[in-house]
Amino acid sequence: MNSHDFVIGFDADDTLWHNETNFERVHERYRALLAHYHDAATVDAALLATEKRNIPLYGYGAKGFTLSAIETAIQLTDGKIGATEIRQLLELGRSMLEHPVELLDGVREILAGLAPRHPLVLITKGDLRDQERKVAKSGLADFFRAVEIVSEKDAASYAAILRQHRITPQRFLMVGNSIKSDILPVVELGGAGVHIPYHITWELEHATPPSGAEGRFFAAGKMAELPAIVAGWSARK
Ligand SMILES: [Mg+2]
Incomplete structure (x- = not known):
């Protein structure tokens, strides 16, 4: 990048x-x-x-x-x-x-709107083969400059991904449904996070939102709020 x-x-x-x-x-x-x-x-x-x-x-x-x-x-x-x-x-x-991949509401439109303005990176954990299948079946792969499938989403794995793609942590915003895996490690590295909760959270992903991350942590109700958050975050730099 x-x-x-x-x-x-x-x-x-x-x-x-x-x-x-x-x-x-x-x-x-x-x-x-x-x-x-x-x-x-x-x-x-x-x-x-x-x-x-x-x-x-x-x-x-x-x-x-x-x-x-x-x-x-x-x-x-x-x-x-x-x-x-x-x-x-x-x-x-x-x-x-074998379960079909069902996109959440508005995802395709939001990615299509953001991709011309910002490099997008997909970062997910889980079975390598299953995650590859889901990325392919989603029809979203072309929106992303890079797809990273890791075994654990912690500060060390995010740091390695940011380093590899020459991404400055202060210019990185992670969007996800898990405070524990998507927000806390990124905020720890100096980046920002947008939490968009899903209606079910797996017990092992429960965590408290970060404190003292003024301007770097955003709680959104749904994906439709993301473009405005991104615009505000990148303008403040
Ligand atoms: Mg998730």
């Missing part, structure tokens, strides 16, 4: 397209599958604990989720779960990977 460019980064899942609804659909079927062993709250808590424990090994995404779901089912049924049910779990996991 050019050093005077004001670069905008976009998260993908639940920022550009629906994702958590896909997990929620699978969670419902998972609870139903285990309903004659445990109530929904017990199933949810056990699955979340397994996922949390496994993320350092499996990373984020549908494949790691599927393995955690099978592990939890074995644990919650004291090993009584059968091959038929495990096959159903594998099919559930596969259905997530």
Whole structure:
């Protein structure tokens, strides 16, 4: 990128397209599958604990989720779960990977409006292959100068991406639905963040908005507010 460019980064899942609804659909079927062993709250808590424990090994995404779901089912049924049910779990996991990509309202128009004025970069985490599939299926790839798929979105990974593309942190604005993954690490590096919440937030992404980031943290209700925020942010520099 050019050093005077004001670069905008976009998260993908639940920022550009629906994702958590896909997990929620699978969670419902998972609870139903285990309903004659445990109530929904017990199933949810056990699955979340397994996922949390496994993320350092499996990373984020549908494949790691599927393995955690099978592990939890074995644990919650004291090993009584059968091959038929495990096959159903594998099919559930596969259905997530084959799920169509549904864009959030107004995303295409907003990107089309911003792309001529600012270099856009897509930064997402999860299964490499699944994220590549979703980027391709979204039809949005041409709006982005770069697509970065990382295993964790923390200050170190953002710093590496900014360095690689010669982006000045003070001229970088990240847009995303997760305070933890999209906003806090970027603000820590001196950049700015626009939080656009999705109607469901995964428990492991919960975090408090940054404090003391005057002029560098923006809370938006929806994507339609982004052009005005970008205009204000880049004009103040
Ligand atoms: Mg997201």
